[in-house]
Amino acid sequence: MGKLPCYNSVANWVRKLGLSVYEEDAPQGRKYAHIIDESIMINKEKLLVVLGVPAEHTGKPLNHEDVTVLGMHIGSCFKRDDVKEAIEKASEKSGSSPEYGVSD
Numbered sequence: 001m002g003k004l005p006c007y008n009s010v011a012n013w014v015r016k017l018g019l020s021v022y023e024e025d026a027p028q029g030r031k032y033a034h035i036i037d038e039s040i041m042i043n044k045e046k047l048l049v050v051l052g053v054p055a056e057h058t059g060k061p062l063n064h065e066d067v068t069v070l071g072m073h074i075g076s077c078f079k080r081d082d083v084k085e086a087i088e089k090a091s092e093k094s095g096s097s098p099e100y101g102v103s104d
Contacts (some may be wrong), residue, residue, distance in 0.1 A: 031055040034070070034090060034098040038078055048073040048083070050090040055099035070094055 012058040040047040050071035053062055071092035077084065092096045 004059065026062060030094070030096075032068075032094050032096065034068075034087060034099050034101040035067075036103040037089070037100060038085065039104070045074050046078065048075070048078050048086055050086050052090065052098075058088050083091070 003090070008099070012023070030052075033044070033055045035051040035053060036048070037051070038046055038048045040049070048071075049069070050073075052068040052070045053066055058066070070093050071086050073086050078086075
């Protein structure tokens with residue numbers, strides 16, 4: 001019977017995969033909407049993620065291939081100016097400002 005990988009192995013895999021996805025260039029010239037989320041917390045630090053999704057409705061639910069990671073930021077808290085800066089950096093990466101944004 002196989003053994004389960006330890007916590008550190010799984011954490012390393014997630015970190016490496018997350019970094020490779022983030023380092024890929026965002027397709028240029030597409031109209032994006034931003035999904036901004038700050039719900040992930042590890043110890044005392046939060047992760048602010050900015051995702052790019054097609055701005056126009058495709059007639060189907062979003063799937064993994066529709067989403068592009070445009071920004072990941074770590075901090076103890078994110079105030080208005082921090083979120084504004086994250087959106088501006090994401091806009092630079094995608095080559096255009098978002099058509100609209102979604103957040104909770």
